[in-house]
Amino acid sequence: MWSYFANPHKFLRLSDWLAPLFYALAAACILYGLWQGLWVVPKDEYQGGDIMRVMFVHVPAAWLAMASYSALAIASFVWFVWRHELADIAAKAIAPLGAVWTALCLATGSIWGKPTWGTWWQWDDARMMSVLFLFFLFLGYMALRAAMDTRQKAARAGAILAMVGAVNIPLIKFSVDLFTSLHQDASVITAEGPKMAAVYLTPLLVSALGHSLLFGGLVMTSMRTEIRERRIARLRAKELEAF
Amino acid sequence: MSPAPILAAFRQSLGEAWAGGAGALLPLGFLGGAAVLVPLGIGSDGETLKAVGPGIIWVALALASLVTLERIFQADAEDGTLDLWLQAGAPVSAVAAAKTLAHWLSAGLPLALFSPLLALMFQAEASPSLLVNAGLYALGSLAFFFWGGVGAALSATVRRGGLLISLIALPLFVPTAIFGALAMSGGPGSTGAPLFLAASTLFACAVAPYAMAAALRLAAD
Amino acid sequence: MSSEARPLLSAIGLGMIRGERVLFRDVGLALRAGEALVLRGANGAGKTTLLRILAGLTRPEAGDVARGAGHHWIGHREGLKPQETPREHLKLWAQAWGSPTDSDPALSRMGLARPADVAGRYLSAGQRRRTALARLLLEDRPVWLLDEPYTALDAEGRALVDALIGEHRARGGAVIAAIHGEAGFAASGDLTL
Numbered sequence: 001m002w003s004y005f006a007n008p009h010k011f012l013r014l015s016d017w018l019a020p021l022f023y024a025l026a027a028a029c030i031l032y033g034l035w036q037g038l039w040v041v042p043k044d045e046y047q048g049g050d051i052m053r054v055m056f057v058h059v060p061a062a063w064l065a066m067a068s069y070s071a072l073a074i075a076s077f078v079w080f081v082w083r084h085e086l087a088d089i090a091a092k093a094i095a096p097l098g099a100v101w102t103a104l105c106l107a108t109g110s111i112w113g114k115p116t117w118g119t120w121w122q123w124d125d126a127r128m129m130s131v132l133f134l135f136f137l138f139l140g141y142m143a144l145r146a147a148m149d150t151r152q153k154a155a156r157a158g159a160i161l162a163m164v165g166a167v168n169i170p171l172i173k174f175s176v177d178l179f180t181s182l183h184q185d186a187s188v189i190t191a192e193g194p195k196m197a198a199v200y201l202t203p204l205l206v207s208a209l210g211h212s213l214l215f216g217g218l219v220m221t222s223m224r225t226e227i228r229e230r231r232i233a234r235l236r237a238k239e240l241e242a243f
Numbered sequence: 244m245s246p247a248p249i250l251a252a253f254r255q256s257l258g259e260a261w262a263g264g265a266g267a268l269l270p271l272g273f274l275g276g277a278a279v280l281v282p283l284g285i286g287s288d289g290e291t292l293k294a295v296g297p298g299i300i301w302v303a304l305a306l307a308s309l310v311t312l313e314r315i316f317q318a319d320a321e322d323g324t325l326d327l328w329l330q331a332g333a334p335v336s337a338v339a340a341a342k343t344l345a346h347w348l349s350a351g352l353p354l355a356l357f358s359p360l361l362a363l364m365f366q367a368e369a370s371p372s373l374l375v376n377a378g379l380y381a382l383g384s385l386a387f388f389f390w391g392g393v394g395a396a397l398s399a400t401v402r403r404g405g406l407l408i409s410l411i412a413l414p415l416f417v418p419t420a421i422f423g424a425l426a427m428s429g430g431p432g433s434t435g436a437p438l439f440l441a442a443s444t445l446f447a448c449a450v451a452p453y454a455m456a457a458a459l460r461l462a463a464d
Numbered sequence: 465m466s467s468e469a470r471p472l473l474s475a476i477g478l479g480m481i482r483g484e485r486v487l488f489r490d491v492g493l494a495l496r497a498g499e500a501l502v503l504r505g506a507n508g509a510g511k512t513t514l515l516r517i518l519a520g521l522t523r524p525e526a527g528d529v530a531r532g533a534g535h536h537w538i539g540h541r542e543g544l545k546p547q548e549t550p551r552e553h554l555k556l557w558a559q560a561w562g563s564p565t566d567s568d569p570a571l572s573r574m575g576l577a578r579p580a581d582v583a584g585r586y587l588s589a590g591q592r593r594r595t596a597l598a599r600l601l602l603e604d605r606p607v608w609l610l611d612e613p614y615t616a617l618d619a620e621g622r623a624l625v626d627a628l629i630g631e632h633r634a635r636g637g638a639v640i641a642a643i644h645g646e647a648g649f650a651a652s653g654d655l656t657l
Binding site: 245247248250251252254255258259262318321322323324326327329330331332463464 | 541545
């Protein structure tokens, strides 16, 4: 199965139609989610009134922050074990996009926090801290890749760091959870099933799907660019050799 | 597997750490300097200092580990020693662990042993608990050195690697900093914290050498 | 010595890429007892990289290396710490390799008896080079991988290298050396990258 996906030509052919499809569906889902979130659903005074509508961006961003780091770690592992170049191209594409959504999650969380808790930043909130450290992991990953002088070294160094980060995340999460929190408990998915009112849940899930599709589409586009950049570099190198 | 290369790596790193005669004095000076800046920055109110003291010492320990580690693998990569260690017939992870341990013994442990004095400067009561805290600092700083070693090995071939090491190691320092501060807070959750601190240090000692080995092979490639 | 004997070191189909540049492709070699192979090529042709691949330091993009015997590595960076003296250096590596710790014969053979206790940072480039070469005498290993062994050496030092290589081959050892210019020993083969 891997070897099928590891083939850049097949990836280019697949993503040629898949990426635009992702964009179209993402636009539909995100617009629906925003329309529902901003105009249709009733506001919840307990969650700060109208400001709670930022949830329809904040929660999808939080989901993508975690999902994108998982994707980065998986791509790094696949590259480290099987050395498929496409896995490295994927990891390289995921990192900056993951960092953007993680930053979005932090920013929207902060904006939501000010009117609800009276502070932009809650130091003893476990989730804010976890996402912040996730953001640092992304930054470190990008800085390390950028500091390496060849793409092979960037791939190896990046993969090592992403995997070290991945094995540490449970520990970081656990340590951060030891802090008490003003933040509400996880409320979308709990052991007893979703307990949030369906009026919020449906637009929230559609929104999360939209963000995920947008993320996937952007990753594909970024990977296509990277594949072509590497091709150009190879052709240039060949041209130089011919001199 | 013969332990000879690992012992030799340990000895070489100890020699390196004490070269120039300064040894642990330099990191101690750094720790003292960093800690003394804090009261100048936040004022000399006794209660405040007492509250922030243990945390400041943790931060200073973390910074000291980063400053110490910045050059260890970079120097090996530059002078060709790394090539020799990679061919010495011992697992690279064991060599990396031995080097890290040697640097912890020359910088991390002395800092931890010095911590009761600093704690007194931060208005802590003189009590046996300061010695317990010194043990906790020693335990936690070992994790700092191992994770910092991963950052140092990854940036061994990078110019101005020091900034990169800090960025890489910071998230990895989090559990140690949290468990360490909790263990000294005396508040809720502080009873199990020393065990969590020990567990996270063990985890660092178990995982970091393999990451360092992979990174050192990369640095030599 | 039969030529059918298993080679001490062999490689097939080695290829290497740096960035997007192909350094070399399809390089193969077999080194048998008593042989001395000289690597040649312009600056940047990949001589050092090939030696590092043979030593196991660098992972080739393609191809395989089979090592039938232990090897010594003398790279262009000596591996001597600034605070380390030649005597300490040899003692350290003798200990690391678990071989006898008397380094005096190696020191005097390499002409390092006088600066034996001078820290690396005060040694000349040639003295550091001699210190690195002295490691060859600490332990008998069949294969020597030498990257520009003559660098920084005076005429006497170069003659010393040639003599060491001659004795090593007579003992049944083998050498691969990357060399610019004339080799002072009779090479059994040239490999041009």
